[in-house]
Amino acid sequence: MSPPDPRAETRTLLGAQLVFNIGFYAVIPFLAGAMGTEYGLDAAAIGLVLGARTFSQQGMFLFGGLLADRWGPRRAILTGCLVRILGYATLAAASDFPLFLLGAVLTGAGGALFSPALESQLSHADQPPAGGPGPGGAGRRSVFVWLAITGELGAVLGPVLGTALLGWGFDAALAAGIAVFALVTVLLWFRLPADPGRPPRGRDAVDAGTGRPGPALECLRNRRFVVFCLLAGTNMLAYNQLYFTVPVDLGRRGLDAAWLGALFLLASALTLLLQLPVSALGRRMGPGRALSAGFLLVAAAFATAAVTSVPAGASESSVLPVMATVAVLILGHMLLTPTILSLIPGFLPSPGAGAGRGAYYGLAATCGGVAVLVGNAGLGMLLELTARHHWWPGTPWIPLALLALLAAAALPVVLRGHGRDRSSVEAPSRTAP
Template sequence: MRRREIWGTLSGPARFLVVNQFGVWLGFFLVVPLLATRGTVELGISSAAVGLVLGWRTFSQQGLMFGAGLFADRIGLRAALLIGSAARSVSLVMLAFAEQLWSLLVAITVFGLAGSLIAPSTRAYLGVAAGERRSEAFALFNSASVLGSAIGPLIAVAASPLGFRTTCLLAAVVFTAMAVGQLRVLPPAPTPTAPALKQAVLAILRSRRLLRFSASASGQYAVWNGAFLLLPLEATRLTGYAAVGTGTVFVLIAVTTVALQVRLLVLQRRLGTIRAAAAGVALTAVGFGAVVATRAGWPEDVVPGGGQLVPIGLLLVGTVVIAAGNALAVPPIQDLTAALAPPGQVAAAYGINGLFAGTVSAVVVPLVGRVDDLGQASGQRWTAPALVCLVALVSALAVRLMYRNADS
C-alpha cells in the first residue's frame, strides 16, 4: 500500500494529527538548536548554565510525562492536547523575551511541561482515531516527526538574521495554529474512561508487560538521541564544515525516512509487530557499525588513496541504515504500547513509555558524550559509536526475548 492510499484510509482526525505532529517538530526544532548560541553568545551565560537549561527541558518533559498521561486520560485527550499546545505557545513567547538565567529556566520549564502533555495525548488520540490502521498511521506519524525535525533547523538557520526573538515568535505562531486546528478538527471524543487516580496508577504499575516492554524498548530512544549527537559531529569532522555536515545528516535522515517508512510496513507485516520492533533497533546497531568504521581509521588502510571519500561514504550509508532502522522500529513500538495499555489509559501508557525512554536517554547520551571526549583524547574515537551500537543490540535483544513465546 502506498502512502497516498494509506492517507486515504485514515479518518479526518487521524490525518490532522499526522499534520499536527509535523508542526510540533517543526516548531520545536525552530528554537531548541538555537538555545546554546542564544545563551552563551548573546546573553553571556556559561556553557554549564546552558547545559542546565537544556537538561532541565528534557527532565521537565520526559520526567513528567507519566503524570501528564494520567491527567490526559482523565480530562480527555483533545483537552490535554489543546492545553499543551497553548502552553507551548506561551513558553515560546516567554523564551523570546527571557534575558537572564532564571527567566530562561522558567520559560523552558513551561516549554517542557507543554511537551509532556502534547506527546502522550497526541499518540493516544491517534491510536484511537486510526482504529485498525494504527500501524500505518504511526508510520506516517513518524515520517512527519522526522520531516519536521529536518526542516525546522534549516528554517532556523535561514531565519537566523532575523534574530532569536523573531524565530521564537514564529514558532509560537506555529503552535497557535496547531491549537486552532485541534479545536476545529478534532472532536472532543473519545470520552474519558480512566479510573480514579489511585486505581489508574496502580493499574499501570501492575501492567508488567507494559513496564517490561517500555524498559526494553527505551534503548531505541537513547540510540536515536545518540545519532543526533554523533552523526553531526562525525559529518563535521569529515567535511570540515559544521553547517554542511549537520544539514546533510538531517536531510538524509528525513529523505530516508519519508522514502522508506511506508515500504517498511510490508516488512513489519511479514516479521510481526514484535520482531519488527526488535529488528528495527538491531538495524540501527548495524548503522552505527559503519560509524565505528569511519572512526577506526581502517578505510584509509584498506583503500589506498581513498582519502576522505571512503569514510564519508561509510558515514552516509550508516546514516541511511540508522534512519531505516528507526523507521522500522517506531511504528510497532507505538502500536504495542497502545495494545498493552490498561483500559482507558492509553495516554498514561505512552506516558510511562516516555518516562522510561527519557530516563535511559538521560543516562546513555551524556555517557556517550563523555566516552567520545575520552576517545578523542586517547585516539580511540570508535568507542562512542561502539557504545551506542551496544545499547541498540541490548535493547533489540531485550524486546525480542521478552516476547520469544508470543504470537506476534
C-alpha cells in the first residue's frame, strides 16, 4: 500500500481549520448577549462562564498536546471535534447557570484537544524535504501561512453566519455550529491517515523511581524552551489587548461599540492582505531578527497608544490614534506568531514524529494563556488606579511597551545555538479560538 499523500493531508487539515473557526465564531461572540437577554443571567454569571471557557482552553493546551503525543494527532483532533459538539449540545440544552458553565468548559476543552494536535501534525509538513531547502528557503512557502489565512477567513465568516442565524434565536446558531463540527469530524475521519503506533507506557508519563517528568513532559525540563515560551507569551498578551484595553480606550474617547467592530475588521483585513508579504519578509530576516522586529512593532504600538491617550470623557476625540495602534500591533503579531510557532520543533531533543512535539506546542499556548491571565489582572488594577488617582492616562500602556522591549532584547539571546534553525516564519495568527 502506498503511503498517504502529505499534500492531501495538509489540504484536509487546512480545510478543517477553516470550518472549525467558522463554527466557533458563529456562536461564541454571541454567547454573552444570549445568556443575558434570552436566559436572564446576570453579569457575574456571564463573566464566570466566559472566563471558564477561556481558562479551560488555555489551561488545557499542555494536556491536549500530551494527549496528541500519546494517542496520535488524528485521534486527538477527532476527540476535540466531538468534545466541542458535546459542549455546543450542552449549551443548547442549558436553561440555568450550571449547564451553561459545563457547556462553556466542554467547548474550551474541545479547542485544547484540537489545536495542539493540528499544529504539531502540520509542523511535519513544514520540515524541509531530505536534501532540499528548509521551509524558509527560496521558492518554498511554509504551510503555516495558509493556516493563518484559512483561520482568519473562518474568523471573518463565522460571525457573518452567526448574525444571519440569530434572527431564529441563539439555538439556531448553536445547531449550525454543531452541524459544522459534525462535518469537520466526518471529513477528518475519512481523510486523515491512521496514527502510528502509540508510545509505550510506563516511564513515558512519569518516572516512577524519581517522580520526575519522563519523556512526555520533557518540555517542562527544557529550561531554554520554558524561557522562550514565557517571553513569547508576551505576544498573546499584546494581541489580547484588542479585547481589553483597546475597548477601554474607545470608551474614554466616547466612541461607541460600532468602532470596536470596525477595528476588528481592520485587523482581519490587514491579516488577509499582508500575511504573505510579512511572512516573506520575516523569512528573509531570519528568526532572531524577526522576533526582535515584531516585538519592537508591538512596543511602538503601545507607545503610540500611551502618547495619544486621553482622559475619560475627552471632547473631540479621534479614532485615528486607536486605528494606528491596532494596525501596528497587528503587523507585529503577523511577524511574531509565525516565527514563534515555526521555531518550536527546533527545541525538541529529537526531530522524529514521536518526539513529543504536541506537548511542546501545548506548553507554548498555555504559557501565552498564563501571560494573558496574569497580565490582564495587573492591567486591570493599573487602569483602576489610573482612574482613581487621575494619573497620566497613558500609564497602563507603559508596562506593555516595556514587556515587548524586554522580549525583543532577550529572545535573540535565548535562540543562540538553536538546534535546528530552519527559519520557516509563517504560521497562524488565530489558530486556537
